[in-house]
Amino acid sequence: MGTDDLSLNPNIRSAETVEFQKSLRAKIVGQDEAVQALVELFQVFTAGLNSPGRPVGNLLFLGPTGSGKTRIVEAAAEILFGSPRSVIKIDCAEFQHSHEIAKLIGSPPGYLGHRETHPLITQEALAAYHTDKLKLSFLLFDEIEKASDALWQLLLGILDKATLTLGDNRRVDLSQTVIFMTSNLGGSDISDLFAGGYGFIKSEDKPQTDIHEKVERTAVEAARRKFSPEFMNRIDKMVVFRPLRRDELQSVLDIELGMVQKRVLDTATGKFLFRVTDAGRDFLLREGTDQRYGARHLKRAIERFLVYPLANLLATQQVRMGDLVRVDWDGVHDELTFVREREGAIVTAEAPAEETVGASPSADGLGKAEPVEAVSEEPARPAALPAASPAAARQSLQGRKKDNR
Numbered sequence: 001m002g003t004d005d006l007s008l009n010p011n012i013r014s015a016e017t018v019e020f021q022k023s024l025r026a027k028i029v030g031q032d033e034a035v036q037a038l039v040e041l042f043q044v045f046t047a048g049l050n051s052p053g054r055p056v057g058n059l060l061f062l063g064p065t066g067s068g069k070t071r072i073v074e075a076a077a078e079i080l081f082g083s084p085r086s087v088i089k090i091d092c093a094e095f096q097h098s099h100e101i102a103k104l105i106g107s108p109p110g111y112l113g114h115r116e117t118h119p120l121i122t123q124e125a126l127a128a129y130h131t132d133k134l135k136l137s138f139l140l141f142d143e144i145e146k147a148s149d150a151l152w153q154l155l156l157g158i159l160d161k162a163t164l165t166l167g168d169n170r171r172v173d174l175s176q177t178v179i180f181m182t183s184n185l186g187g188s189d190i191s192d193l194f195a196g197g198y199g200f201i202k203s204e205d206k207p208q209t210d211i212h213e214k215v216e217r218t219a220v221e222a223a224r225r226k227f228s229p230e231f232m233n234r235i236d237k238m239v240v241f242r243p244l245r246r247d248e249l250q251s252v253l254d255i256e257l258g259m260v261q262k263r264v265l266d267t268a269t270g271k272f273l274f275r276v277t278d279a280g281r282d283f284l285l286r287e288g289t290d291q292r293y294g295a296r297h298l299k300r301a302i303e304r305f306l307v308y309p310l311a312n313l314l315a316t317q318q319v320r321m322g323d324l325v326r327v328d329w330d331g332v333h334d335e336l337t338f339v340r341e342r343e344g345a346i347v348t349a350e351a352p353a354e355e356t357v358g359a360s361p362s363a364d365g366l367g368k369a370e371p372v373e374a375v376s377e378e379p380a381r382p383a384a385l386p387a388a389s390p391a392a393a394r395q396s397l398q399g400r401k402k403d404n405r
């Protein structure tokens, strides 16, 4: 060893990678392995070390429904490219027939309708969200177990050569693209492992690592049974998502409520705060999650039981800028109730920022709020406001839940 030798630490990450990881962690509950996989990929790409002539990464996400497989791709896209829409998402079930494949790659010249088809995967579409600093794209094949043979062939080609030939023979280069694939394959077997819930597993005193290994094996075996070796060989990394525990589902709810609060603060007329009590949260969790479908219906439950009623309250001027609305649960009618706790909450000295929900309505949102003229010194008016009927909403939600299964 020469005297100039310097010991290096390959475990230190760049500031932008650390930032990316932090942002992703804030949006995704649990699923550490998946977060880790994305962070490593990002680090390799920004260092310019991804292998040429191949996609930046071929990632396969396995595991039960509603555990965040699709969400993590959208969340990463949001962070890196500023919009969840920046990922080109292909719902494999929608491309069963050859004319539907044309929607992806366009039809050959001379075919009827050739001029009308705008292929989904083009070089321009991939580059749409590129910036000077980051020339990276995300392509997501969602629920690949539903892919037709034609789509499967197309996918195999992309995974191997990072190129795609469009209907009109133009070539698309995917060497700056991450290919994400998701599959619920083995998901129901995994859910069965957890049929008694995590509590049950713990009470049997099995070490957590045991059950994690079993989950891993169940999913990977299911994938090997279903997918060809030539496909499996082209996957760089397989990540098995875990079913979310109840406390994790609670955290997902907090994140979602934080996003609703942000939406409310972003509207021109509706800068008010809301706070959902524990009983109110339990109600939303019951309606929006379950063992088999994870957090699948959580967003829809929040829209139905919270966002629509809040919109009605706003539209009928029962809630105004600066109000604080408490959302509670009425156990007798099994529905949410809405109470205006006080007016002028945004400008009063005791502005209850930390009392509000979840991922904190940003200080920005509050700061931008226009000052409300008179701050009411009256005691809070706890009148329960008649809102849209959550009971009716729940019925139609359940109706839609069935359609979706």
Ligand SMILES: Nc1ncnc2c1ncn2[C@@H]1O[C@H](COP(=O)(O)OP(=O)(O)O)[C@@H](O)[C@H]1O
Residues within 6 Å of the ligand: 027, 028, 029, 030, 031, 064, 065, 066, 067, 068, 069, 070, 071, 072, 182, 244, 252, 255, 256, 294, 295, 296, 298, 299
């Ligand atoms: N791990 C998670 N972290 C944060 N949100 C999640 C997570 N899992 C599920 N969700 C929520 O549930 C919804 C459905 O999850 P999704 O990613 O579509 O499930 P799937 O695993 O079936 O692709 C997401 O849009 C998100 O709101």
Ligand SMILES: [Mg+2]
Residues within 6 Å of the ligand: 069, 070, 071, 142, 143, 182
């Ligand atoms: Mg999905």
